[in-house]
Structures are given as C-alpha cells and as structure tokens.
Amino acid sequence: MQVLQVQLEIRPDPAEVGRARRWARSRLAGSGIGADEPLAETLILLVSELVTNAVVHTGCPAVLRLSLPGGGEAATVRLEVADSSARPPVPRHAEGDETNGRGLELVDGLADRWGWMPEGAGKRIWCEVDRCAPGASPRAVYPAYEDFAYEAV
Incomplete structure (x- = not known):
C-alpha cells in the first residue's frame, strides 16, 4: 500500500x-477521500481541533501532517500536529454553556x-x-452497533 x-x-x-481546514480538504480530495464521505468531515473536524489547540494554547508555530493511504482501500489515515511547546495536552471537560474545553474530548470520541x-x-x-473498504457495510465494520440507531444533532 502506498501512503x-x-x-x-x-x-x-x-x-x-x-x-488548515481548506488545505486538508484539498489533500483529502486528492487522495481519493470524497468530500461526501463521513470520513472527510471527521478528519476536517480533527484538523480543526488539533490546530486550534496548537495555535491557542501554545502561541508557537506548528506543523500539520497528514498520512493518507492511496488507492481508496481500507486503511488508516493519520493526522499529526507538532509544535515547539513542551507543555503536554491537558484534556478538560466543559460544563454546560462553556465555550472551551471540548477539543480533546472530541478528538477522543472521533478518532480510533x-x-x-x-x-x-x-x-x-x-x-x-x-x-472502511469502499462498499463495506457499517455493520461489518462496527458489529457492536448493528442494533442501534443514532442521529447527530
């Protein structure tokens, strides 16, 4: 497999x-991940959260890296953000109407x-x-969720 x-x-x-979001969208499209694939929106949200954390919490330049599988086959997409701040990321839990503190919770919930x-x-x-492999049934990929219905709101 080519990456x-x-x-x-x-x-x-x-x-x-x-x-960073615009750049990532163009790279995803160029790798065969269609804009209409749920994977594309998940990856763009992850880019947004990790780049925001780097920009807001470190005040340092950063580097965003994407490792994209070629050929549209089942594989793993890797996203990395490197910065020059030695301060480790600190997951927080936002309460109620707080507007900050959900970034790493989102990353934890969306990423494998x-x-x-x-x-x-x-x-x-x-x-x-x-x-997932093209045409793969979500039930085959996520068998533990085959009897659940869900809606994103």
Missing part, C-alpha cells in the same frame, strides 16, 4: 485554523486512536482514523 505524507506549516494565528509524544523541545499530538 502519501503531506505537511503544512502553521503560524501562531487563529486565522490559520481555517487555512490518539495520543501525544515529546518531540525535540516540543511535542507531537497525533490521531488515527480507520477507513
């Missing part, structure tokens, strides 16, 4: 979050795996999302 690795340098500016590691003087936060 395409691409990266984008991020300035410590909140406007960079939108640029995530974590972080020290890198040089800073750190790298990563997450992975498994891509």
